Amino acid sequence: MRRAEFFSLCAILPAAILSPWSITSASAQTGADTARRHRPLLLVPEAVWDGTSNAPRAGWVVLVKGSRIDTLGLAGDISPPADAQRIELPGTTLIPGLIEGHSHLFLHPYNEASWDDQVLREPIGQRMARAVESARTTLRAGITTERDLGTEGALDFDVQLKRAIDQHVVAGPRLITVTRAIVATGSYGPRRTDYSFDPGQGAEEASGAEEIARVVRRQIAYGADWIKVYADYRWGPQGEARPTFSQNELNVLVETARGSGRPVAAHATTPEGMRRAVLAGVETIEHGDEGTRDVFRLMRSRGVALCPTIAAAESYAQYFEGWVRASEPPPKSVVDKRASFRLALDEGVTICFGGDVGVFTHGDNVRELESMVAAGMKPLDALRSATSVNARIFHLNDRGRIARGLLADLVAVEGDPTGNISALRKVRLVLKGGQPVR
Numbered sequence: 440m441r442r443a444e445f446f447s448l449c450a451i452l453p454a455a456i457l458s459p460w461s462i463t464s465a466s467a468q469t470g471a472d473t474a475r476r477h478r479p480l481l482l483v484p485e486a487v488w489d490g491t492s493n494a495p496r497a498g499w500v501v502l503v504k505g506s507r508i509d510t511l512g513l514a515g516d517i518s519p520p521a522d523a524q525r526i527e528l529p530g531t532t533l534i535p536g537l538i539e540g541h542s543h544l545f546l547h548p549y550n551e552a553s554w555d556d557q558v559l560r561e562p563i564g565q566r567m568a569r570a571v572e573s574a575r576t577t578l579r580a581g582i583t584t585e586r587d588l589g590t591e592g593a594l595d596f597d598v599q600l601k602r603a604i605d606q607h608v609v610a611g612p613r614l615i616t617v618t619r620a621i622v623a624t625g626s627y628g629p630r631r632t633d634y635s636f637d638p639g640q641g642a643e644e645a646s647g648a649e650e651i652a653r654v655v656r657r658q659i660a661y662g663a664d665w666i667k668v669y670a671d672y673r674w675g676p677q678g679e680a681r682p683t684f685s686q687n688e689l690n691v692l693v694e695t696a697r698g699s700g701r702p703v704a705a706h707a708t709t710p711e712g713m714r715r716a717v718l719a720g721v722e723t724i725e726h727g728d729e730g731t732r733d734v735f736r737l738m739r740s741r742g743v744a745l746c747p748t749i750a751a752a753e754s755y756a757q758y759f760e761g762w763v764r765a766s767e768p769p770p771k772s773v774v775d776k777r778a779s780f781r782l783a784l785d786e787g788v789t790i791c792f793g794g795d796v797g798v799f800t801h802g803d804n805v806r807e808l809e810s811m812v813a814a815g816m817k818p819l820d821a822l823r824s825a826t827s828v829n830a831r832i833f834h835l836n837d838r839g840r841i842a843r844g845l846l847a848d849l850v851a852v853e854g855d856p857t858g859n860i861s862a863l864r865k866v867r868l869v870l871k872g873g874q875p876v877r
């Protein structure tokens with residue numbers, strides 16, 4: 440069992456803990472802890488990448504006051520307050536905290552336990568305990584915001600986890616929740632034909648406009664920030680993916696959610712499922728495996744973003760097809776997945792960073808960014824997806840960039856991630872709301 444570690448609620452870390460970086464006081468005032476709590480921080484990395492620009496800026500520093508970014512610029516142009524605490528981060532690039540677009544904190548990798556077993560056999564207390572641990576691991580990997588797209592049978596425990604994080608009871612990213620997700624009756628899993636009893640479902644079933652509106656409203660009442668719908672699923676006669684809800688049902692779902700100010704994310708892999716979801720007004724399409732040029736053009740024209748989840752597709756190939764990740768060529772499923780992603784890129788679809796993490800290990804979120812780059816996206820664009828672009832897609836105008844007045848959600852990584860995306864794996868410091876994460 441891992442040693443329990445605790446999140447720093449309000450105390451700035453003692454210098455010894457942040458070693459090997461030296462923290463020195465900009466003034467002679469190194470008073471009591473109470474005095475240090477709200478001291479401004481002057482972050483001195485090798486360079487700063489602000490979430491949008493074409494290259495990191497060498498020699499820049501960032502001043503943090505309280506939970507917000509106060510100012511940034513060349514070291515010589517910034518005059519920090521006398522009591523500012525200076526944090527030296529040599530060899531690092533300071534970037535905005537990463538925003539994961541598609542996670543399942545209540546799932547763990549399917550090579551540890553099958554999805555069915557997780558949904559049906561794991562007691563909910565155990566699932567919550569895992570989710571708490573996964574949230575902490577995620578934050579420490581530099582993910583400071585995460586859209587969690589369904590508890591997969593764990594009711595509205597995502598909302599409870601979010602509250603515990605916001606109340607500083609446990610550590611984790613700022614969460615966007617959907618509670619249970621919505622599926623057409625009979626379309627999802629665990630499959631009833633596989634059991635001698637009626638198995639509980641991994642999402643909430645609904646059919647018909649009236650029931651769909653009621654379920655959307657019920658999920659809102661239980662704390663959903665977004666609504667997640669499955670516009671298609673593998674319920675065809677041969678187990679192939681087929682559309683689930685009718686156009687009218689999807690229209691009602693989106694209209695009901697939107698009326699309350701909540702956007703909709705749609706799981707969709709088939710061209711018809713994607714098309715219906717886009718026409719209904721969803722804001723992100725999850726997966727999009729079989730997306731055609733026409734569907735991607737429609738997405739672009741309607742401003743709908745794609746969360747490609749390439750890392751999940753690669754994980755399935757590892758678990759179920761015996762693919763060894765480092766070995767090329769990959770199986771057809773992965774080749775096809777990369778090709779459809781490139782098609783979306785070609786058509787100028789906005790790309791959301793979202794890996795479907797939970798299918799693979801929490802904290803390994805960067806795997807999706809590496810897969811995006813391996814499939815043909817420029818590291819700089821992948822990094823934009825994970826910061827400023829996801830902030831825009833998720834309507835979060837207080838984060839995703841390093842700019843005056845925004846939340847001080849910041850990550851220092853070794854090297855230059857705009858050139859080498861895997862530099863994101865070498866996290867040296869994470870700040871969430873101006874507080875160092877331990």
Ligand SMILES: [Zn+2]
Pocket residue numbers: 541542543588795
């Ligand atoms: Zn998912």
